[in-house]
Structure formats: structure tokens, C-alpha cells
Amino acid sequence: MNRMAETAFKAPVYIKPSTKLKKDWFYFWLLDNWKITSGEFAGSPYRFLPNYPFMEAVAKDMSPEIVTMKAAQVGFTELMVAKWYAYAALLQGNLMYVLPTDELAKTLARGRIKEAHSINPYLEQHLSGFDTLQQFKFRSNYMYIRGSQTQIRDGRQYQRQLISIDISRLFGDEVDEWNHRVFGKLQSRLGASLDPIAMYFSTPRILDGGVHKLFVESDQKEWAIRCRLGSCRQWNIGLDIKKHVTYFDEPDRKPHIIICEKCHEPLDRLEMDPQFSGWVAEHPDRERSGYHFNKLFFRAANIDTIVDRFNDPETVEECWNDDLGLPYQPKAFSINNDTLEKCACQSFKTWEEILKECRPLTMGVDIGKTIQYHVRGDRLGMPVMLECGSVHGYDQLSEIAQRLNINRGIVDAQPDFRASLEFVQDMKRYGLSFKVAYFDTHGEKDRVLLRVDTKNTDVVVIARSLAMSQVMFEVVTGKVILPWDVINVDNGDFARHMRAPLRTFKENTETGQQVMYFPRTRKPDHHFMAYVYALCAEQLVQDVANIGRRRTGI
Numbered sequence: 001m002n003r004m005a006e007t008a009f010k011a012p013v014y015i016k017p018s019t020k021l022k023k024d025w026f027y028f029w030l031l032d033n034w035k036i037t038s039g040e041f042a043g044s045p046y047r048f049l050p051n052y053p054f055m056e057a058v059a060k061d062m063s064p065e066i067v068t069m070k071a072a073q074v075g076f077t078e079l080m081v082a083k084w085y086a087y088a089a090l091l092q093g094n095l096m097y098v099l100p101t102d103e104l105a106k107t108l109a110r111g112r113i114k115e116a117h118s119i120n121p122y123l124e125q126h127l128s129g130f131d132t133l134q135q136f137k138f139r140s141n142y143m144y145i146r147g148s149q150t151q152i153r154d155g156r157q158y159q160r161q162l163i164s165i166d167i168s169r170l171f172g173d174e175v176d177e178w179n180h181r182v183f184g185k186l187q188s189r190l191g192a193s194l195d196p197i198a199m200y201f202s203t204p205r206i207l208d209g210g211v212h213k214l215f216v217e218s219d220q221k222e223w224a225i226r227c228r229l230g231s232c233r234q235w236n237i238g239l240d241i242k243k244h245v246t247y248f249d250e251p252d253r254k255p256h257i258i259i260c261e262k263c264h265e266p267l268d269r270l271e272m273d274p275q276f277s278g279w280v281a282e283h284p285d286r287e288r289s290g291y292h293f294n295k296l297f298f299r300a301a302n303i304d305t306i307v308d309r310f311n312d313p314e315t316v317e318e319c320w321n322d323d324l325g326l327p328y329q330p331k332a333f334s335i336n337n338d339t340l341e342k343c344a345c346q347s348f349k350t351w352e353e354i355l356k357e358c359r360p361l362t363m364g365v366d367i368g369k370t371i372q373y374h375v376r377g378d379r380l381g382m383p384v385m386l387e388c389g390s391v392h393g394y395d396q397l398s399e400i401a402q403r404l405n406i407n408r409g410i411v412d413a414q415p416d417f418r419a420s421l422e423f424v425q426d427m428k429r430y431g432l433s434f435k436v437a438y439f440d441t442h443g444e445k446d447r448v449l450l451r452v453d454t455k456n457t458d459v460v461v462i463a464r465s466l467a468m469s470q471v472m473f474e475v476v477t478g479k480v481i482l483p484w485d486v487i488n489v490d491n492g493d494f495a496r497h498m499r500a501p502l503r504t505f506k507e508n509t510e511t512g513q514q515v516m517y518f519p520r521t522r523k524p525d526h527h528f529m530a531y532v533y534a535l536c537a538e539q540l541v542q543d544v545a546n547i548g549r550r551r552t553g554i
């Protein structure tokens with residue numbers, strides 16, 4: 001800290017209150033004073049990338065409360081850190097920048113903050129007291145960088161400290177991962193300030209909570225692009241993957257492009273002309289300013305990748321959050337006759353010809369009043385349902401398994417574990433490998449579809465929701481071949497049972513995240529479950545094949 005800066009600091013000229021500042025002051029302050037703190041352009045003066053007009057508009061917004069519900073990694077932290085300093089430079093009042101954890105707070109301090117001070121003489125001049133990188137004085141204002149959750153032993157005392165600090169400006173980064181109690185307390189604490197300013201920005205992870213709730217209560221601005229190429233002049237407000245992306249549900253139909261909702265001509269994401277692009281508020285009368293940043297309108301975002309992620313059950317939730325900037329809100333979902341018919345076999349080959357092309361064969365068995373079975377084969381990587389039906393006893397089932405020479409099978413452990421186990425052991429005499437299965441939810445977290453029981457190698461444990469969703473996904477995306485008369489198979493019971501399970505989501509009360517689950521249903525779903533077991537049995541084959549490969553070193 002040099003003496004000049006100290007003297008300059010002692011007679012500060014503050015313009016107060018904030019409303020007297022010129023409307024676009026931060027925008028010009030940013031261009032005049034800020035140097036980029038990270039990435040490719042680190043050290044160079046801040047500038048807005050061409051074709052990112054939406055960022056400029058946000059920088060010009062001087063509302064005291066701004067909420068940004070955003071996709072991940074869209075360069076927002078840089079803008080917010082700069083704004084944090086700008087407020088410290090021009091207004092009186094302590095400032096706090098809060099991240100989800102203490103660890104992240106330290107990372108920000110040691111990275112961007114340290115860098116900002118070292119590359120930017122303007123900032124260095126105005127630093128007037130220096131405790132740590134997480135707590136320092138800038139002009140007459142204290143600036144704090146904190147984590148909302150802390151790993152240190154006396155977490156409670158730390159939180160008390162956190163909320164007892166006197167602040168007028170709160171910058172909340174990734175608020176959806178904050179300790180929720182701290183969030184509420186900091187908000188009310190800020191309310192005590194005469195001239196409070198709050199910036200909340202986060203990738204939304206909680207439906208109807210966190211940043212999503214704040215956004216819903218805001219003026220809800222969406223980026224809009226007006227159709228120009230199609231000459232219909234329609235304003236397309238808030239690019240929506242289902243309305244504005246070609247073949248959003250068919251990942252293989254690349255390249256995917258952004259189109260006008262009305263005339264389906266391409267939309268220009270690089271549109272700069274204010275006559276043809278801009279933020280549009282759903283509720284312009286509301287005080288809180290809110291933005292939704294969706295990756296679809298970013299020039300650098302790869303639409304094909306987003307569509308891939310949208311259609312993969314492993315990444316769909318991340319896609320909603322990180323790419324579309326939305327909380328995951330799927331509707332309850334089930335299979336219908338149309339979906340089943342889309343999977344119906346179109347081949348002119350006979351059943352016997354198709355059977356010959358399939359290896360390995362697996363069988364799934366569910367036990368209700370009768371025994372439902374499902375035989376599945378792999379035909380050049382595409383699963384085929386070869387046979388499915390109902391039998392009245394294990395003898396009949398055994399005949400079918402022997403006739404088709406099934407490689408692996410899985411039999412429901414319910415309602416009679418002993419009977420199922422006897423059948424499985426009996427199958428060994430014919431050289432057919434069967435296992436008894438029961439469900440548990442332990443694998444769901446680790447995304448482990450099935451594992452062999454350590455106590456009894458004839459038993460496997462299946463992650464229920466995970467396995468059911470794989471079956472549903474296979475059918476819905478047409479990644480299975482079903483019989484040509486699929487609706488009438490087993491007197492219509494197959495289709496009836498396939499339509500029964502309902503996939504929905506519930507919130508994990510600990511993490512606030514949405515967890516997929518299939519509520520138990522009263523409708524019979526035996527054929528669906530037999531399908532689940534056959535699919536899992538195939539996994540068993542693959543695992544054994546992989547183990548074999550590893551052993552032989554191929």
C-alpha cells in the first residue's frame with residue numbers, strides 16, 4: 001500500500017445514494033478499469049466479446065437486486081467480481097462475496113482476487129488495509145469472501161460470525177449449493193441496510209427453490225431473437241430446446257440447428273441488431289431484475305453436444321441445469337402404445353432366421369399369479385425381444401429355457417425365494433446360468449445396475465429405479481426391436497404391463513436434488529419386470545465377458 005493511495009483514501013468522494021450514479025456507470029467503469037483475471041485473456045482490459053450482446057445488457061443493469069439463473073461456465077463470475085469492486089470503489093458500505101463452501105471461497109481468493117490485485121494498478125492503489133485475501137479493505141469499505149458452509153470444527157460459531165458481519169452489498173455465487181439457513185439469514189441481515197444491493201447468480205438445481213424461486217419472483221427476462229432469415233419477423237423469446245432446436249429428440253440427426261418457432265427457418269444466434277435481439281421481460285412491472293442464461297444462445301455452445309446430453313439418461317439432468325440453465329422438471333412419464341409400435345419389427349425375416357442372428361440370449365422371469373418370462377437376444381448390438389409370455393409352472397419355464405439354450409437368466413426372488421433358488425440350481429444341470437434377484441436402492445447412488453451377493457453367488461441385487469429407467473429409455477428411444485404385433489403379445493398383457501410403470505421425480509430432502517423413482521403401482525407390471533430382469537441378465541453376460549477379457553489381457 002503506497003502513501004499516495006492512503007491519502008487519497010482519507011478524503012473519499014462518494015456519490016450517494018446509488019440512484020444519483022449515471023445509469024450505465026458500471027459498464028463504463030468496467031471498460032475503463034477492469035483487467036480480466038483468468039483464462040486466455042487474463043491481464044488484458046475487459047471487453048465484451050463480439051456477438052455476446054446479452055452480456056452488455058446485463059452489465060448496464062444497475063437494479064439493486066439482480067438474480068441470474070444461468071447455465072454453467074458462461075463467464076459470469078468475472079463480471080460479478082468486477083462489479084463487486086466497482087461498488088466498493090464508488091459507494092460506501094461493506095461488501096461480501098459468498099460461495100457455497102469455504103474451500104471455494106479460498107480458491108476464488110487465491111486465484112482471481114490475488115490476480116486482480118497484482119495485474120490491476122487501479123485496484124492496488126485503492127487497497128487500504130490488508131488482512132488476508134479473504135478479508136481486506138478497499139477505500140473505506142471492508143470486503144469479505146466467505147463460504148456458506150464450512151469444514152472447520154466449530155461450524156456453528158463460524159456461521160454466527162458470517163451473519164453478524166455488517167454488510168450492505170451481497171454477492172451470492174452458486175446460491176443453490178449454499179447452506180440454506182445461511183442464505184435466509186444473510187438476506188434478512190442485508191435488509192437492515194439503508195441502500196442494500198444483492199446479486200444472486202447460480203446454476204439452478206432446485207425446482208421451486210434457490211435461484212429458480214428468486215427468478216420466478218423477478219421480472220423474468222429471457223433473451224429474444226427475432227426471425228429475419230424466414231422473414232416472418234416472429235420474436236423467439238427464451239430459446240427452448242423443444243421449440244427451437246431441430247430434431248431435439250433425435251441425437252443422431254446432426255447437425256442440429258436453432259430455428260424460428262413459427263416458420264422453422266434458421267435463427268441467427270449472432271444477431272447483434274437491437275431491432276432483432278434483446279432481453280424481454282415477462283413481468284416488466286416487477287422490481288427484482290431477473291435473467292435466464294441459456295447456453296443455446298451462446299455462439300460457442302455446441303448444439304449437437306447439448307442434444308446428445310439431453311437424450312442420455314445419464315446426463316439429462318446436468319443438461320437441464322448446466323446447458324439450459326433450468327432446474328430439472330420432467331413430468332411423470334410412462335410408455336404408451338405409440339411408443340411400443342414404433343419399436344415393432346419391420347424385418348421380413350422369419351423368427352427362426354432372426355433367432356439365429358442373436359447372441360447371447362437372456363431370460364427374465366417375473367412371478368405373479370402366473371410366471372411371466374421375457375427372452376432377449378442381441379442382434380449386432382441391437383436388443384431384440386424374441387419371445388415373451390406366461391406359463392403356469394417352473395417345468396414349462398425350464399422347457400423354454402432348454403429349447404432356446406438361454407445363456408443367462410434372472411428370476412424374481414419374490415414371492416417364494418426358495419422355489420426360485422431351486423429353479424436356478426436346477427438350471428445348472430442343463431448348463432444354463434440363472435440367478436435369483438431382488439431389488440434394493442443402495443446401487444442407485446453409485447449408479448450400479450446390479451451386483452452379485454457376496455454371501456450367495458446365485459443371488460444378484462438390482463438397483464430398481466435405475467433398471468426400470470433403462471427399460472423405459474430403451475423403448476422410448478426405439479433402441480429395441482419388439483414383435484411386429486407387439487400390442488397383441490400375450491393377449492395384450494405385454495403392452496398393458498409395459499404401460500403401467502410411471503416414472504417421476506422426488507426431491508432429496510438433504511441435497512435438494514431431484515431423484516428419479518417409480519412409485520409402486522396397483523396395475524400389474526409383470527411383463528415390464530420380466531423385461532427388466534432380461535436386460536439385467538444381459539448385463540451379467542457383459543460383465544462376465546469383460547472379466548474374461550481382462551483376465552486374458554485382450
Ligand SMILES: [Zn+2]
Nearest residue numbers: 227230260263
Ligand atoms: Zn420465422
